Amino acid sequence: MTQTLDTIIIGGGISGLTVAWKLRQIPDHSFLLLEKSTRTGGAVVSCSKAGYQAEAGPHGYLDNCRQSRQLLQETGLDKECIKAPLANFVRYVCIDGDLKCIPQSPPKIIAAPLISPLAKLRVLADLWKKPLTGEPTVSEWVQYRFGKALLPYVDAVFTGTYAGDFERLLIDAVMPGVRQVEKEHGSVIRGLVKKKKVARKGSPKGKKKGLPAMTSFPAGMERLVQRLGEDLREGKEILHSCGVSRCRKDGSHWLVGTGKGQFRSSNLVLAVPVNAALSLLNTISDNAPQTAIPEGKIVTIALGFGKDASLPPGFGYLAPEQEKRFCLGALFSSNMFPGRAPKGHILLESLVGGRRHPERLNLDDDTLISKAVSDMKQLLNLPGEPAYAEVLRPKGGIPQLEAGYPALLAWRNELMQQKKGLYITGFGWEGIGLNEMIKTAFRVSDAIAAGLQDKTEAAQEVKKIYF
C-alpha cells in the first residue's frame, strides 16, 4: 500500500535535513526524507586521519546569517562550535608570484597599495556609469563599472567561492543584490552608501556591526549534518539508500517513485542540487529552459608539515587565473582552527581543478600531491616532504550560475507557483553556500507550515564580499 504523508523531502544534505528539522517542530505533521546514499550530509564530508582534521566539502560558514545562528541554538551546537573571527585574520591573493595581504575591511582595502592611485580614481567612475544592460558576466560588469585593475582580485573571490570562471559566471546570478542596487540607484557606490545610512538610522545608537566569524566544529563540519539527522527515525522519518527516480502529480497529491516503493504526499520538497532537481522535474514539466547546468569540480589536497614549516598569519590565499598556478589557492586550516593538526605540525588544504581546469581531476593522487606541494613551496615556507598528504575527492561539483541561469530560476519560480505543494530548494538554486541553503530551507518550512506556496524574496540581499 502506498504510504501517505504530509510532506516528502528528497535529499538528505544540509538543505533537506534543515527542512526536516523545522518540520519536526510542527505538531502532527508527518514527513519522510528520502536519501539515495547510505549516509546523510551530501557535500558536507569531514576526514580525520593521523591527528589531522580536513574537509572534502565546506570548511566552514560565516556567522552573519540569522537562520544559521538560530539553527545552531535550536540544535545546541552553539555550545560546541568553534569560531575564527575575520577581524583577527588576513587573507592573501597571489599577484606576480607573491602573496599580497588583503585586509578585511573595505576602507582598509581601499587604503592598501593593491592597485595604483589612478586605478583607485577609476573605481569612482561607477558614480557616473549607467547600469549595464543585458546579462553581463562578472568580469564584463566589474571592468565596465570599476575598471580592469580590480579584475585579478574579483577573479580570486569567485575562484574561492564557486571554483568558477568569472568570465562565465553572470553577475545577475551570483550577486543579484548588488545588481539590484546598481539598477535602483544608477551607481553601486552611491546605492551602498545610501543603504548604509538607512541601516545606521535603524540600528541602536553606538552599536556597530563587526566582521563575522568563520564557524566550524572540533570534529569538522560533518558534526552539523550529523546532529540534524541524529533524531530522524529510519523507516519512519528517513529512508537511506532510497533514490527517487520519478515524481508526478496525482490529483491533489504528489506520487514519488523509489527503489523501495511508492510514496504519496501533499507537499513535495526537492532539496537536491540543481542538476539532480532538473532530472526529476522533467517528469513534472517539459519546458525547462535548460536540462543541466555546468559544475565546477574540485579536489582538496590536505597536507601536513612538521615543525620546520610555518604558515603566515591568516586564513589562506587565492590565486587568480592570470598567475597560471597549479592550485586555485589553499586554506591555512591549522591557523583558522587550532587542533586541526598534531602538536608542532601545520595543516593546509589546497584546492585544485575548478571550472577552468577539470582535466586536473583526472591526475592520480601521487601526481596531484607532488604538483600541489611544488606549487605551494614557491609561495610558502614548507621545507622537506609533507608528514601527511591526502587527496579528498568530493562526489559532486559546485553549480555554476552562467548563461541562461536567470531564465532557469524564473522558470523554477513559476513552476512552484503553478504546482500546489511543490517546493524546490537546494545546492545552486539561490546561491551555493551553507548559509543560503539554511536560509532557504527555513523559508520553505515556514511556507509549508502556513500552507502557502514558496515565495522568493523580491528584495535581494546585498552579499558582502570577504576574501
Ligand SMILES: Cc1cc2nc3c(=O)[nH]c(=O)nc-3n(C[C@H](O)[C@H](O)[C@H](O)COP(=O)(O)OP(=O)(O)OC[C@H]3O[C@@H](n4cnc5c(N)ncnc54)[C@H](O)[C@@H]3O)c2cc1C
Ligand atoms: C568542494 C566543496 C566545497 C564547499 N565549500 C563550502 C564552504 O567552505 N562554505 C560554504 O558555505 N559552502 C561550501 N560548499 C557548498 C555547500 O557544501 C553546499 O551549499 C551544501 O552542501 C548544499 O547542500 P544541499 O543539501 O543543497 O545539497 P547536497 O549537499 O548536494 O545534498 C543533496 C543530497 O541529495 C541526495 N540526492 C540527490 N539526488 C537524489 C535523489 N534522486 N533521490 C534521493 N536523494 C538524492 C544526495 O545523495 C545528497 O545527499 C562547498 C561545496 C563543495 C562541493
